[in-house]
Amino acid sequence: MQNDIYPDLSETWISRFLGLAEHVSQWSKDPSTKVGAVIAEPNTKIVRSLGYNGFPRGLDDDAERLNNREVKYQMVVHAEMNAVLNANKDVRGCYMFTTLPPCH
Numbered sequence: 001m002q003n004d005i006y007p008d009l010s011e012t013w014i015s016r017f018l019g020l021a022e023h024v025s026q027w028s029k030d031p032s033t034k035v036g037a038v039i040a041e042p043n044t045k046i047v048r049s050l051g052y053n054g055f056p057r058g059l060d061d062d063a064e065r066l067n068n069r070e071v072k073y074q075m076v077v078h079a080e081m082n083a084v085l086n087a088n089k090d091v092r093g094c095y096m097f098t099t100l101p102p103c104h
Contacts, residue, residue, distance in 0.1 A: 006095055008042035017097040020047070025099045028052040029061040030076070032069075037079040038097045039087060048091050051083030078103060 006014055017038050025036030030053055039049040055061055055075055065071050077085075080102050084091060 006042070009045075009095070013045055014097075017047075017095075018099075020050075021097045021099050024050045024052050025079070028054050028079070029066060030054065030072070031066055033100075035079040036099045037083040039083050039091050039094045040097065041094050048089055048094050049083045049087035051079045051081070051086055053077065053079045054082070 003009075003011070003014070009017075017040050021036040021038045023036065024038065025034040028034040028036070033053065035053040037051040038047060039051075040047050053076055055065070056077055059075065065075065080096060080098060083096065
């Protein structure tokens with residue numbers, strides 16, 4: 001059965017990538033919202049990158065920062081952006097799977 005959002009992928013592959021995004025979301029240290037993202041190439045079904053929400057590299061996951069929403073929201077890098085930044089190949093033409101709808 002084909003779908004309108006990911007026409008190149010079967011429901012099985014969509015489910016696999018969404019499941020992987022859910023798994024990756026658990027790596028986030030955010031105490032309130034854990035988000036995961038997977039970037040995959042539709043034709044080969046190769047995972048190009050993974051990401052989860054968290055502070056930038058080199059910044060400690062300090063509990064005081066994580067529990068202060070105002071500070072956290074100014075510093076956190078979204079899962080989708082982390083997945084793009086972590087990619088070691090061009091991700092144009094790939095699909096992104098996330099555990100939550102992307103923010104504006």
